[in-house]
Amino acid sequence: MSDTAYPAPAKVNLWLEVVGKRADGYHLLDSLVVFAGVGDCLWAEPAADLSLAVEGPYAGQVPAGGGNLVLRAAHLLAEAAGLEPRARLVLDKRLPVAAGIGGGSSDAAAALRALSALWRLEPDEGLLLGLGAALGADVPVCLYGRPALMAGIGEDLRPAPALPEAWLVLVNPGVALSTAAVFQARQSGPGGGAFSAPRPIGPAPRDAEALAELLAGRRNDLEAPARRLCPEVDAVLGALATTAGCLLGRMSGSGATCFGLYATAAEAGAAAAAIAAEQPGWWSVAAPILGTPD
Numbered sequence: 001m002s003d004t005a006y007p008a009p010a011k012v013n014l015w016l017e018v019v020g021k022r023a024d025g026y027h028l029l030d031s032l033v034v035f036a037g038v039g040d041c042l043w044a045e046p047a048a049d050l051s052l053a054v055e056g057p058y059a060g061q062v063p064a065g066g067g068n069l070v071l072r073a074a075h076l077l078a079e080a081a082g083l084e085p086r087a088r089l090v091l092d093k094r095l096p097v098a099a100g101i102g103g104g105s106s107d108a109a110a111a112l113r114a115l116s117a118l119w120r121l122e123p124d125e126g127l128l129l130g131l132g133a134a135l136g137a138d139v140p141v142c143l144y145g146r147p148a149l150m151a152g153i154g155e156d157l158r159p160a161p162a163l164p165e166a167w168l169v170l171v172n173p174g175v176a177l178s179t180a181a182v183f184q185a186r187q188s189g190p191g192g193g194a195f196s197a198p199r200p201i202g203p204a205p206r207d208a209e210a211l212a213e214l215l216a217g218r219r220n221d222l223e224a225p226a227r228r229l230c231p232e233v234d235a236v237l238g239a240l241a242t243t244a245g246c247l248l249g250r251m252s253g254s255g256a257t258c259f260g261l262y263a264t265a266a267e268a269g270a271a272a273a274a275i276a277a278e279q280p281g282w283w284s285v286a287a288p289i290l291g292t293p294d
């Protein structure tokens with residue numbers, strides 16, 4: 001297997017506000033998206049045909065065949081390039097599935113990057129983002145791969161302000177939540193046609209405490225509907241709130257994964273370990289926010 005590994009990090013929505021709804025039912029968003037130093041990993045090597053092997057702790061929870069977003073990405077890219085899709089792909093599936101941290105989207109983005117390199121395509125970035133958007137609303141931001149302010153239904157991306165060093169604890173209670181079901185369960189907020197522009201943000205936060213303050217003024221609008229569909233989200237947020245050094249706790253994306261924000265690796269590591277000890281059935285990991293100063 002080729003030694004170039006393509007990381008597919010967890011996507012975390014530090015806030016996620018629903019600001020409108022399109023005629024086709026998709027929602028317009030205002031979100032600060034970051035990536036965490038934990039994720040899946042993809043390898044690609046030359047082969048006579050297209051295959052995917054899925055390994056890792058969550059391998060059993062994703063489609064092994066054509067429904068896998070990695071294979072869908074491969075077919076889409078090959079079609080756009082006018083090629084036969086030929087590659088042996090291996091996916092190490094370490095992120096929980098249907099968990100609000102964009103695992104499948106990050107895998108699809110990694111596949112587009114890995115296969116562009118393997119097939120020596122050097123595609124235009126705009127074309128790649130367009131292919132990504134056809135695979136899922138979160139794929140463009142995963143291709144972008146650094147802290148981003150995300151608007152539209154996910155395709156309107158701009159750089160986030162510089163973020164300070166900060167750590168996340170990601171906790172998932174082991175309950176899969178369908179993104180479509182969570183959007184459908186919303187009871188309030190902008191209906192068809194309504195639209196409000198993403199709110200501007202002030203100066204870049206200088207440390208983790210200032211980042212927590214910035215986040216405290218924003219929301220995840222999918223948290224309330226997700227809590228109704230999955231009461232375990234309350235328990236996860238409760239567990240994060242009791243850990244030492246937790247500056248803020250919130251759900252990511254459409255859930256059920258929640259994050260705690262911490263100033264130091266030591267606090268985040270201790271919090272993740274304490275939650276894992278208390279709830280052995282949960283997924284609980286500490287990871288830095290990627291793309292912040294070392």
Ligand SMILES: C[C@](O)(CO)[C@H](O)COP(=O)(O)OP(=O)(O)OC[C@H]1O[C@@H](n2ccc(N)nc2=O)[C@H](O)[C@@H]1O
Pocket residue numbers: 013016025026027028029031100102105135136137138139152153154179180183253254
């Ligand atoms: C909630 C987020 O994770 C925030 O980053 C994303 O917006 C969801 O991204 P995703 O999982 O890649 O979403 P998709 O697979 O494209 O869409 C799943 C379903 O979520 C709903 N959906 C998704 C994105 C969006 N902006 N509005 C929506 O209403 C639609 O019902 C859609 O059928």
Ligand SMILES: Nc1ncnc2c1ncn2[C@@H]1O[C@H](COP(=O)(O)OP(=O)(O)OP(=O)(O)O)[C@@H](O)[C@H]1O
Pocket residue numbers: 061062063067068069070096097098099100101102103104105107108138177179253254255
């Ligand atoms: N490689 C993959 N990894 C994860 N899920 C996949 C993959 N391929 C296909 N899927 C399907 O995609 C669906 C969504 O999975 P995913 O883990 O991306 O959800 P999510 O974390 O809620 O995403 P988001 O935060 O973007 O809404 C699942 O039902 C899963 O069966």
